[in-house]
Amino acid sequence: MKESIKLDILSFGAHADDVEIGMGGTIAKYAAKGRKIGICDLTEAELSSNGTTELRRKEASHAAGILGVSVRETLGFPDRGLFLKDDYIRKTAHIIRKYKPDIIFAPYSEDRHPDHGNCSRIVEEAFFSAGIKKYETEGGYQPHKASRLFYYIINGYHKPHFVIDASSYIEQKAKALNAYKSQFTKSEGGADTPLVNGYIETVLARERMFGQAAGVMYAEGFLTREPFLVHDLLGDEG
Numbered sequence: 001m002k003e004s005i006k007l008d009i010l011s012f013g014a015h016a017d018d019v020e021i022g023m024g025g026t027i028a029k030y031a032a033k034g035r036k037i038g039i040c041d042l043t044e045a046e047l048s049s050n051g052t053t054e055l056r057r058k059e060a061s062h063a064a065g066i067l068g069v070s071v072r073e074t075l076g077f078p079d080r081g082l083f084l085k086d087d088y089i090r091k092t093a094h095i096i097r098k099y100k101p102d103i104i105f106a107p108y109s110e111d112r113h114p115d116h117g118n119c120s121r122i123v124e125e126a127f128f129s130a131g132i133k134k135y136e137t138e139g140g141y142q143p144h145k146a147s148r149l150f151y152y153i154i155n156g157y158h159k160p161h162f163v164i165d166a167s168s169y170i171e172q173k174a175k176a177l178n179a180y181k182s183q184f185t186k187s188e189g190g191a192d193t194p195l196v197n198g199y200i201e202t203v204l205a206r207e208r209m210f211g212q213a214a215g216v217m218y219a220e221g222f223l224t225r226e227p228f229l230v231h232d233l234l235g236d237e238g
C-alpha cells in the first residue's frame, strides 16, 4: 500500500479561489496551530473570463503559500462540466484516500454558480464512497472514512450553523484573495465580471457580519447536515 502525507483538513473547491473565499481565515488559523491542511481544486477554471490556466495555477500556489497550506492538488475536471459522474467521484475519493483527512470541507450547494453546487455533490459522494472497503479507486490507497463533512460558503449570505473566529487571520485571508489578481483586480482590457467590482470587500464584510453575530470581529460561517458536537460548552474543560 502506498503512503503519503496525512492531512488534518482537506478542503475541496470547484475553482482555485473558492476555498480561500469561503474559509481562508480558518485554514490560516489551523495551519498556524501546526495542522496539516490540503486544498483540492476540481477544475483548472479554464472558462474564467479573466486569466489563463497557467496564471491561475501560479496565483493558486501563491495563495496556498500565504495560508500555510501543506498540499494543493488540481483534478483537472472540465470547468462547467462538473456533473455527478462515476469517474469524478472515484477520482475525488482517491484524493480522500491518499491524504486521509480527519475533516473534509466542500462548498455549500446553494450558490449562484452551479459548479459550486455540483462540486458539493461530488465531494459528498466521494466522502461516503472513500470509506467503503470494496469501492475501487486508482492509486492503491486504503479506504478512508473522514469523521465529518462541513460546508463553507462561497457566494452570497447564508445563515451558518456554526462560525469559526477568524479575527486574527482576516488579513492573511485578504492577502490570499489578493493573490488572485487575475480574478479580483480590474485590468486594462479585462472582462468586467462581478469579481472585479469590490468582491473581496463584500466577502470581508460578510465575515464581519458573521463575527458580529458571534461576538468577535471576523468569523467564517459553515453549515453541517449532522448535529455538531460541542466539547467545551463553558470554555473550562481544557
Ligand SMILES: [Zn+2]
Residues within 6 Å of the ligand: 014, 015, 017, 018, 113, 116
Ligand atoms: Zn468558483
